[in-house]
Every structure is written in C-alpha cells, then in structure tokens.
Amino acid sequence: MSSLNWYQNNYVIVLVFLILGILLPIVALFLGKLLRPHKPIHAKYTTYESGNEPFGDARVQFNVRYYMFALMFVIFSVETIFLYPWAVAYKKLGVFALVEMLVFVVMLVIGLVYAWKKKVLRWT
Amino acid sequence: MSGEYIVFLFLSLVAVSSGTLMLISKKVMHMMVALIFTFISISGIYILLSAEFIAAVQVMVYSGAVAIIMIFGIMLTNHHDSSRNKAPLIRRLLVGISIILFSISMYVGISHLKISLAEVALHENNTEKIGIALFSDYVIPFEIASLVLLVALVGAIVIAKNDNVEGGNQ
Numbered sequence: 001m002s003s004l005n006w007y008q009n010n011y012v013i014v015l016v017f018l019i020l021g022i023l024l025p026i027v028a029l030f031l032g033k034l035l036r037p038h039k040p041i042h043a044k045y046t047t048y049e050s051g052n053e054p055f056g057d058a059r060v061q062f063n064v065r066y067y068m069f070a071l072m073f074v075i076f077s078v079e080t081i082f083l084y085p086w087a088v089a090y091k092k093l094g095v096f097a098l099v100e101m102l103v104f105v106v107m108l109v110i111g112l113v114y115a116w117k118k119k120v121l122r123w124t
Numbered sequence: 125m126s127g128e129y130i131v132f133l134f135l136s137l138v139a140v141s142s143g144t145l146m147l148i149s150k151k152v153m154h155m156m157v158a159l160i161f162t163f164i165s166i167s168g169i170y171i172l173l174s175a176e177f178i179a180a181v182q183v184m185v186y187s188g189a190v191a192i193i194m195i196f197g198i199m200l201t202n203h204h205d206s207s208r209n210k211a212p213l214i215r216r217l218l219v220g221i222s223i224i225l226f227s228i229s230m231y232v233g234i235s236h237l238k239i240s241l242a243e244v245a246l247h248e249n250n251t252e253k254i255g256i257a258l259f260s261d262y263v264i265p266f267e268i269a270s271l272v273l274l275v276a277l278v279g280a281i282v283i284a285k286n287d288n289v290e291g292g293n294q
Contacts, residue, residue, distance in 0.1 A: 004174070007247040008128065011171055015131070062199040064284055070196040071280050074189040075273050081181050082258075082266070089255025097259040100266065107270040111277035118281050 068120050072112075079108050132172055138165040152198045156191060163187040174246035177254050 047054040086093075086101050115121060142161035149155050167182035211219075246253070258266055 003245065004247060007174065008172075014171075061201070062196070064200060067193075067196050067200055068281065068284050070193045072277065074185075074193050075277050077189045078185060078273060079270075081185060082269070085177065085251050085255030085258055087255075088249075088251045089253075089259065092252070092256060093259050100259055100263055103267055104270040107267075107274050108277075111274045114278055115281055118285055120281055120285065 065120075065123065068115075072115065072120075075111070076108070079105070128172060132169065135165045135168040135172070138162075139169070153195075156195055156198070159194070160187045160191050163191070174250070176247065176250040 082104065083101070086097060090097060139162050142158040142165070146155045146158035146162070149158060163182060163186040167179040167187070170176075170179035170182055210216075
C-alpha cells in the first residue's frame with residue numbers, strides 16, 4: 001500500500017469521528033423529543049436564571065473590551081501557528097531560524113507592550 | 125469513481141450549501157454556524173490535497189479564532205432587526221447579471237488552467253516541509269506577516285480605545 005493511501009485511510013477515522021460528532025446531538029435531541037411528555041405551561045417557558053426572576057433581554061450589547069481580548073487571542077493564535085513549523089523544522093534549519101523567529105516574536109511583543117501601556121489588558 | 129472523489133463531492137457540497145445557508149438565513153448566529161461548517165469542510169478539502177498543516181490551521185484559526193471574533197462582533201452590535209429591505213429591481217437585475225458574467229469568466233479562466241504538478245509526497249512530514257520552505261525561501265514574507273499582525277493589533281487598539289474614552293466620559 002502506498003503512503004498516500006495510508007495517509008488517506010488514516011483520515012477515514014477522522015471522518016467517522018466527525019460524523020458521530022454531528023449525529024450525536026441530533027439523535028439525542030430527537031430521541032428526547034420522542035420520549036418526553038409534552039405538557040407546556042407558561043412557567044416552563046420562562047428562562048432559568050438560578051432561581052432569580054429573569055429580567056431584560058438576553059441579547060444585550062456587550063462591552064467593547066471583550067472584543068479587544070478576542071482580537072488579541074486571534075493575533076497570538078496566528079503567532080502560535082507560525083511557531084509550529086518552526087519548531088518541527090528547527091533541527092534542519094539551525095541558528096538563523098532562531099534569529100528569524102526572535103524577530104517575529106519581538107515584533108508581536110512590541111504589540112503586546114503597546115496594549116499593556118494603553119491599559120487594554122486592565123479591566124477597569 | 126474513487127473514494128477520494130466521493131469525499132471531495134461531499135465536502136464541496138457541504139461547503140457550498142452552508143455558504144448559501146449563511147446568505148439566506150435570517151438570524152446572525154445561524155449564519156455563524158453555517159460559516160463554521162464551510163470552514164470545516166474546506167479544511168477537509170485541504171486534507172484531500174495532502175496539506176495536513178494547512179487543514180489544522182484552517183480549523184484552529186478560521187473555525188476557532190475568526191469564528192469567535194465574529195461572534196464577539198455580533199454580540200457587540202445591536203442585531204434585533206431581522207427584517208431585510210429589498211433592493212430595487214434594477215439593482216437586483218444588475219447584480220444577477222454580473223454574478224452570471226463573473227461565474228462564466230471564472231469558468232473559462234479555470235477550465236483550461238494547467239498547473240504543472242511537481243511530484244512531491246506532500247503528505248510525508250508536511251509541517252516540516254512547510255517550516256523549511258518558510259524559514260529558508262520565504263523569510264521576508266514571514267517577517268512581513270509579523271509586521272501585518274503588529275499593525276492589526278495596534279490599529280485595533282487605537283480604534284477601540286478611542287471609543288472607550290468617549291464612553292468613559294458619559
């Protein structure tokens with residue numbers, strides 16, 4: 001068996017896992033709908049809020065600070081992605097790659113320091 | 125018909141149909157779920173192309189990080205308006221004609237495209253090959269990518285922080 005076939009057959013397991021992951025909630029919810037009694041009263045439809053009376057709308061406008069954290073998460077996850085091939089190929093690349101990666105990381109550390117100085121990382 | 129072809133058909137069907145679903149659904153969260161399905165099926169197509177690392181990046185960055193940032197963007201805006209205003213007929217007609225022209229020209233452009241295939245076993249040590257190529261031949265684009273990320277970070281901070289100062293003065 002060629003290595004390409006071996007590679008593709010490995011992903012059959014991933015495919016099976018993915019299909020199971022998609023089917024499981026669908027089947028579980030559908031079976032639950034079949035089995036449970038259906039007696040709706042008004043109190044059952046109120047939102048459960050740990051015993052408190054729910055007030056207001058659930059879809060409120062969130063603070064813009066959350067967005068800053070999400071954005072920094074995206075940027076640093078992209079940085080992490082670049083670290084992976086560097087780490088895997090490091091033995092074949094040598095010291096020059098270390099310098100390149102240092103330049104790359106320092107660039108983003110500058111951004112992090114800027115965010116820190118601008119008090120983005122602080123909540124209040 | 126090989127199994128690879130069937131899987132490709134399935135994945136492209138999921139990608140295209142959830143893209144369409146994203147366009148026609150009325151609730152923004154449903155659009156997000158459809159978009160995530162598109163991203164994941166595209167990563168499956170990458171796996172068919174023996175680009176394992178790109179597929180992992182697609183799952184991590186697009187259906188992870190970008191989806192989260194889009195959900196945050198939805199949560200930050202008011203989105204109670206689920207009605208849509210219909211564009212005038214002449215504009216819809218023009219848009220339809222341009223879509224048809226675009227797809228015809230893309231089809232003509234792509235159908236006779238010949239990409240010279242290099243016989244490389246991409247599926248063996250995929251990540252290591254990308255690393256060697258990135259850090260020996262494509263150093264400058266790599267460093268420019270860091271600069272672009274820095275600019276995005278600083279620009280977003282500048283824009284969002286200004287809003288915060290105005291909000292704090294209320």
